[in-house]
Amino acid sequence: MASELKLTFPIADLDALRELRAGQKLRLDGTVIGIRDATQIAMFDRGERPRMDLSGSVLIHTAPNVRKLGPGRYEKVCIGTTTSARMNRFTRGLMEQYGVRAIIGKGGLLADSLSVLREFGGVYLAITGGAAALETTQIEEIEDVEFEELMPECLWKFRVRDFGPLTVAMDAHGVSLYESIKARAHERLDELAARL
Numbered sequence: 001m002a003s004e005l006k007l008t009f010p011i012a013d014l015d016a017l018r019e020l021r022a023g024q025k026l027r028l029d030g031t032v033i034g035i036r037d038a039t040q041i042a043m044f045d046r047g048e049r050p051r052m053d054l055s056g057s058v059l060i061h062t063a064p065n066v067r068k069l070g071p072g073r074y075e076k077v078c079i080g081t082t083t084s085a086r087m088n089r090f091t092r093g094l095m096e097q098y099g100v101r102a103i104i105g106k107g108g109l110l111a112d113s114l115s116v117l118r119e120f121g122g123v124y125l126a127i128t129g130g131a132a133a134l135e136t137t138q139i140e141e142i143e144d145v146e147f148e149e150l151m152p153e154c155l156w157k158f159r160v161r162d163f164g165p166l167t168v169a170m171d172a173h174g175v176s177l178y179e180s181i182k183a184r185a186h187e188r189l190d191e192l193a194a195r196l
Contacts, residue, residue, distance in 0.1 A: 004165060009102070010056035017101050018121040020168045022175040026125070027164035031143070032104070034062045034156030036082065039147050040090040050146050050155050055099030058125070061087060061106070063152040066142065074142045079158070080132030083107045084124070095120040108169055108178040117172050124170035126177070138163045 005026040011017070020026075033054060042048040064079035084105030091113045094100040103109070104125045117123060127135070144157035170176045 009058045010053075011101060012056060014056055014099060014101055015121045017123050018172045020123050020171055021173065022168050022171045022177050022180075024168045025165050026168070027162050027166065028058065029161050029163070030159070031057065032139075032158045032160050032163060033057050033059045034064060034079070034154070034158060035059045036061060036063045036153040037087055038150040038153035039155050040087060040094075042147055042150065044090055044093050048147075052144065052146060052155060052157060054094070057098075057100055058102035058104060059094065059100055060104040060127075060158075062156070064156065066152065072145060072148070074145060076136055076139055076142060078132050079136045079139055081106050081127050081129070081135065084109055088113055091122075092116045095122050104166060108176065111176065111179055114170060114174050114176055114179075117170055118174055121172045123168050123172060125166040126169035127164070127166055135163070 005024060007026055007028055008030040009028055010031060033052065043050065061082045061084050062079055063082065065077040066074040067077055069075055081104065084103065085107055088110040091103070091109055095116060101120065101122050102125055104127055106127065106129045108126065109124050139158045139160050141159045142156060143159050146155040148154055167177070169178060
């Protein structure tokens, strides 16, 4: 596999990520938007639209530990990543209504999100689980926050540098590393069962 790519978010060209392929490694500069269940429920189930422009953005599934500095101002304590599958139902809305093109998380989205990624040119980026200490050092500043009443499941705007490494785990071409690994595991189980 080629060396790591470096991308800066937000991206202006909403089709730019169609070039990425499952298995590629990358690091990010610019802005990453933190989001979790409660904020997405507010956005999609209650119709509360955020003021942040999410077009061309990359989201990270997180509910960070932070320290309040003043009104609307926070500093990072520990910012890790949570499992994505339970937020699968919001993928289409994020891409179609808000122009999101990349999601960072753990464990992948469900297989039915592959068609959404293909339609909108989106990708799912896997980050190493348990690497919150490293992730936190790669976040330079918390620039903004919305839905503070949902603390810590707010909408967070993080400025990042050299964020990663990330792996393209689901791409816009219908390829999912999770599904590939699952298929290989089933093949191996069948082989083992045949030997018994």
